[in-house]
Amino acid sequence: MSKFVPTKMGNPMGPILIWEKFHPPQDVRVSFKGQTIIITGANTGVGFEAAIKFLESGAKKLILGVRSLKKGEDAQAKMEERTGIKGVVEVWQLDMLNYDSIQAFSKRASSELDRLDIAVLNAGVSATKYVKSTYGYESTLQVNVLSTTLLGLLLLPKLKTSKTNDFTPVLELIGSSSHTVIYDLAKDGNATPLEVYNKEIYFDPLSQYSVSKLFLEYAHAGLTKVAGTDVFVTSVCPGATRSELTRDARAIWYFRIILFFLELVQRTGEEGSRTYITGTTMGLKAQGRFIRDDHIQDPSPMLQGERGAKTQGEVWRNIVAALKQDVPDIDRFITT
Numbered sequence: 114m115s116k117f118v119p120t121k122m123g124n125p126m127g128p129i130l131i132w133e134k135f136h137p138p139q140d141v142r143v144s145f146k147g148q149t150i151i152i153t154g155a156n157t158g159v160g161f162e163a164a165i166k167f168l169e170s171g172a173k174k175l176i177l178g179v180r181s182l183k184k185g186e187d188a189q190a191k192m193e194e195r196t197g198i199k200g201v202v203e204v205w206q207l208d209m210l211n212y213d214s215i216q217a218f219s220k221r222a223s224s225e226l227d228r229l230d231i232a233v234l235n236a237g238v239s240a241t242k243y244v245k246s247t248y249g250y251e252s253t254l255q256v257n258v259l260s261t262t263l264l265g266l267l268l269l270p271k272l273k274t275s276k277t278n279d280f281t282p283v284l285e286l287i288g289s290s291s292h293t294v295i296y297d298l299a300k301d302g303n304a305t306p307l308e309v310y311n312k313e314i315y316f317d318p319l320s321q322y323s324v325s326k327l328f329l330e331y332a333h334a335g336l337t338k339v340a341g342t343d344v345f346v347t348s349v350c351p352g353a354t355r356s357e358l359t360r361d362a363r364a365i366w367y368f369r370i371i372l373f374f375l376e377l378v379q380r381t382g383e384e385g386s387r388t389y390i391t392g393t394t395m396g397l398k399a400q401g402r403f404i405r406d407d408h409i410q411d412p413s414p415m416l417q418g419e420r421g422a423k424t425q426g427e428v429w430r431n432i433v434a435a436l437k438q439d440v441p442d443i444d445r446f447i448t449t
């Protein structure tokens with residue numbers, strides 16, 4: 114058995130989380146009247162609460178992209194009961210572990226929707242066990258990075274054609290501030306960063322999620338270039354928020370201790386979802402930027418300067434190459 118190799122992490126977030134708990138984001142209320150909005154993984158957690166806000170603020174059509182139609186329909190019923198708004202929510206099948214499902218979902222969006230104003234790519238996981246997807250990638254990297262990038266690329270054409278003189282559509286990624294605690298990536302011979310973190314010896318349940326969200330920020334920069342000036346591509350973090358994200362972690366004793374303390378500082382789902390709304394309203398200044406608690410953040414150390422640009426370029430190329438293995442025509446979505 115190979116030896117486990119931990120990833121270097123710094124900047125403990127504890128004090129920040131305590132401060133954030135008592136300073137939740139502003140509950141910005143804007144109108145989404147007439148808009149068509151997609152939100153993935155909204156059957157529970159922060160996405161569910163964000164969906165309620167889009168609904169209450171006048172969305173014309175709100176599509177929940179969910180892997181279980183049953184869970185999606187249950188969520189739809191709860192949303193309709195809570196808001197009293199019917200005939201707006203639609204539940205569409207989307208499995209972020211399956212490229213056919215992602216392609217079918219985006220094809221459906223381009224053919225059935227007259228326009229697409231906002232796409233919130235919220236579905237995400239934090240795996241505590243090393244499990245590989247059908248495509249050979251560790252499941253956190255698969256869902257949070259590769260599949261999210263694929264879905265973003267496939268939805269961009271529809272978002273682009275929905276731009277008008279008065280409105281620029283938004284592709285909103287759900288990132289995490291935990292990416293800022295990674296201050297160096299492990300190296301392993303000639304292996305690329307994606308290959309390194311896909312190896313079981315580098316899988317650390319404490320850092321893999323943060324690495325995945327760092328890679329998502331590298332993908333964010335790539336998607337921003339592809340979007341050009343036609344779509345605003347942002348990444349937002351809800352802050353430490355109560356949800357089902359840590360469902361697997363409870364099986365591990367040391368995670369139960371961490372979660373005990375984490376739960377003391379977690380926000381409610383409603384508070385966490387506020388940043389999702391803010392992120393869609395910030396316009397050009399949020400293009401390609403990471404937003405946390407109402408504010409655009411400076412890039413984290415791993416995204417700054419020459420090293421940041423070099424690693425971003427490398428990881429973006431790794432992601433595109435990995436996607437190309439299984440979705441050969443992805444190139445035609447990457448014209449900038």
Ligand SMILES: NC(=O)c1ccc[n+]([C@@H]2O[C@H](COP(=O)([O-])OP(=O)(O)OC[C@H]3O[C@@H](n4cnc5c(N)ncnc54)[C@H](OP(=O)(O)O)[C@@H]3O)[C@@H](O)[C@H]2O)c1
Nearest residue numbers: 154158159180208209210235236237289353354356357358
């Ligand atoms: N909660 C936090 O403290 C926090 C902090 C920073 C960032 N975030 C990010 O916020 C987003 C929402 O997470 P959450 O905290 O609300 O967690 P959650 O309650 O676990 O919600 C995650 C959602 O993603 C869906 N999902 C997972 N795998 C999927 C797949 N293969 N296909 C389709 N949908 C899938 C889940 O569906 P099922 O119910 O079917 O599993 C669920 O609807 C994630 O991107 C997460 O990384 C959360």
